[in-house]
Amino acid sequence: MRLVVDLNRCQGYAQCAFLAPDVFAMHGDEGLLYDPQAEEAQRERVAQAVAACPVQAILVDELDLAATPAGAAATAGAGDAKGASDG
Amino acid sequence: MADTALEQLKRSGKIVVVGASLAGLRAAETMREKGFAGSLTLIGDEPYEPYDRPPLSKQVLLGKGDAEHTALPRRRAIDAEWRLGVAASGLDMAARKVLLADGEEVPYDRLLIATGVRARAWPNEAERELDGVFTLRTREDGAALARSLNAGPRRVLVIGAGFTGSEIASACRERGLEVTVAERGDAPLVGALGGVIGAVAAELHRENGVDLRTGIMVTGLEGDATGRVRAAHLSDGTTLECDVVVASLGAQRNTEWLTGSGLGAGPRGIACDAGCRAFDIRGIVTDDVYVAGDVARSPHALFGYQFLSLEHWGNAVAQADTAAHNMLSESTDRRPHLWVPAFWSSQFGVNIKSVGVPSMGTEIMITQGSRAERRFTGVYGYQGRVIGAVTFDNSRWLQFYEQQIEATAPFPPPFTTVDRRSDGQRPIPADFPDPSVPTHGPTITLSGYSPADRRITFTPAGH
Numbered sequence: 001m002r003l004v005v006d007l008n009r010c011q012g013y014a015q016c017a018f019l020a021p022d023v024f025a026m027h028g029d030e031g032l033l034y035d036p037q038a039e040e041a042q043r044e045r046v047a048q049a050v051a052a053c054p055v056q057a058i059l060v061d062e063l064d065l066a067a068t069p070a071g072a073a074a075t076a077g078a079g080d081a082k083g084a085s086d087g
Numbered sequence: 088m089a090d091t092a093l094e095q096l097k098r099s100g101k102i103v104v105v106g107a108s109l110a111g112l113r114a115a116e117t118m119r120e121k122g123f124a125g126s127l128t129l130i131g132d133e134p135y136e137p138y139d140r141p142p143l144s145k146q147v148l149l150g151k152g153d154a155e156h157t158a159l160p161r162r163r164a165i166d167a168e169w170r171l172g173v174a175a176s177g178l179d180m181a182a183r184k185v186l187l188a189d190g191e192e193v194p195y196d197r198l199l200i201a202t203g204v205r206a207r208a209w210p211n212e213a214e215r216e217l218d219g220v221f222t223l224r225t226r227e228d229g230a231a232l233a234r235s236l237n238a239g240p241r242r243v244l245v246i247g248a249g250f251t252g253s254e255i256a257s258a259c260r261e262r263g264l265e266v267t268v269a270e271r272g273d274a275p276l277v278g279a280l281g282g283v284i285g286a287v288a289a290e291l292h293r294e295n296g297v298d299l300r301t302g303i304m305v306t307g308l309e310g311d312a313t314g315r316v317r318a319a320h321l322s323d324g325t326t327l328e329c330d331v332v333v334a335s336l337g338a339q340r341n342t343e344w345l346t347g348s349g350l351g352a353g354p355r356g357i358a359c360d361a362g363c364r365a366f367d368i369r370g371i372v373t374d375d376v377y378v379a380g381d382v383a384r385s386p387h388a389l390f391g392y393q394f395l396s397l398e399h400w401g402n403a404v405a406q407a408d409t410a411a412h413n414m415l416s417e418s419t420d421r422r423p424h425l426w427v428p429a430f431w432s433s434q435f436g437v438n439i440k441s442v443g444v445p446s447m448g449t450e451i452m453i454t455q456g457s458r459a460e461r462r463f464t465g466v467y468g469y470q471g472r473v474i475g476a477v478t479f480d481n482s483r484w485l486q487f488y489e490q491q492i493e494a495t496a497p498f499p500p501p502f503t504t505v506d507r508r509s510d511g512q513r514p515i516p517a518d519f520p521d522p523s524v525p526t527h528g529p530t531i532t533l534s535g536y537s538p539a540d541r542r543i544t545f546t547p548a549g550h
Contacts, residue, residue, distance in 0.1 A: 002158050002159065002160040002161075003160050004139050004159055004160055006400075006401065006404075007141065007400075007431045008400070008401040008429045008430070008431060008440075010431075010482075011482050011483050012438065012482060012483075025151075027433060027436065028433070028436030028437055028438060028480070029436075029438070029462075029480050030437075030438035030480045030481075030482055031433040031436065031437070031438040033145065033146050033149070033151055033152075034146070035146075035151075035152055035156075036139055036142055036146075036152060036156055036157045036158070037152075037153075037156035037157070037158065059160050059162065060160055061160040061161055062160075062161065062162055062163060
């Protein structure tokens with residue numbers, strides 16, 4: 001599961017770090033570190049974090065990837081990258 | 088009356104995006120959201136699908152994430168043809184074709200250029216080839232540098248104390264590595280935030296055990312018999328033993344491939360109008376070539392219509408969205424890109440954020456908190472108005488100052504803030520270096536013609 005946090009929006013409320021501590025962690029008083037490729041097992045917790053973020057700064061893959069890689073990855077390069085990142 | 092050509096473009100046209108990173112991906116998603124059903128091709132010189140770069144100088148160097156695992160999430164399926172691992176090498180605007188390095192040609196009806204920037208390499212070619220000498224921009228750079236830090240070098244030398252250089256130094260210290268930072272200017276971050284804030288940044292470096300050396304240049308790197316870097320020579324005549332060197336010298340825009348194309352592209356980026364349409368070299372706006380992200384330069388109403396080019400994550404997202412919207416819109420439905428510059432950095436456990444264009448400011452006033460506590464808001468003034476703001480661990484104030492900047496509010500701020508302390512009672516010179524004296528590159532470049540002090544408010548109708 002791929003995710004990204006818009007750190008322009010993030011104001012360090014730490015709701016995500018509370019709800020999904022294996023994915024999000026505060027670094028200092030306000031800074032946020034996160035795992036951009038969280039384990040699939042974390043999906044429910046990440047979904048809670050997305051919903052709870054007061055500034056809606058977390059974006060998670062909406063794709064249930066079955067739909068895209070084969071179609072999207074028209075070249076060998078993309079196919080390789082996809083294989084690696086989903087692995 | 089509907090534009091039938093536009094309808095046809097949406098139904099069965101060809102759109103090509105050069106640059107498969109944040110801006111290219113977000114633009115592609117927006118195009119599909121807007122109902123573009125034609126063929127969409129994304130061209131990228133790196134062999135990877137779009138990935139996020141900010142983690143490369145933060146969690147990746149801290150060993151809390153892998154460079155290989157920063158692929159960007161997708162808001163939706165984009166059903167694109169990906170041409171990855173091959174660079175665009177030229178543009179034939181008359182024939183509407185992008186030329187690729189492998190000799191192929193990709194025809195387009197509309198083209199979006201989002202080729203971004205690359206790290207400025209260490210200028211000496213032989214020295215930059217030494218083992219242990221790095222730059223940090225790409226996923227491969229991040230992975231290689233993380234590996235070298237994992238190996239436990241005795242001393243890391245970071246050349247350049249801009250945001251990336253400072254983040255690298257911070258990660259090294261957090262891992263317990265000895266690190267020297269050599270900065271040509273008087274302080275870290277001085278080009279972006281000025282000397283007042285630079286002094287705070289310098290204290291942060293030193294308190295955290297960085298061997299910070301300012302007003303100094305690295306004159307040469309020296310390798311051992313195996314071709315591995317072992318020392319750096321400094322302009323004060325000293326020699327520093329180091330086994331990892333990171334050149335953090337700012338970025339260069341990827342526009343060389345457009346040389347001779349007739350597009351208004353050069354070292355400062357590709358000039359475009361506020362609607363992301365590229366200018367040709369005659370200063371005439373094109374109607375089929377659009378630009379977004381770090382490589383674009385566009386006029387901004389808030390900053391005297393000077394051409395602004397921004398190496399900011401949020402700008403790439405917003406400009407890509409605007410470009411994609413305009414590429415598929417009637418001329419009357421197009422929107423200007425009027426994003427207020429904003430960025431963040433995280434170093435030595437402090438969250439640094441900024442809005443507006445601090446480097447345009449001549450004065451600064453600390454309006455909340457205090458520099459001594461490393462928790463404050465600094466507001467930048469330019470000709471009697473608020474032009475930018477920076478926070479150290481005080482980010483919740485930024486939105487307020489963003490509104491002040493958008494409203495061209497007066498500076499110094501006339502209101503009394505709730506916790507004004509001794510630091511913040513009056514404006515002081517912001518102390519930016521003379522722009523003619525070289526320092527690390529600013530992440531914002533202001534250039535060009537300022538017609539008049541005009542100010543507009545853009546209120547989108549029904550978007």
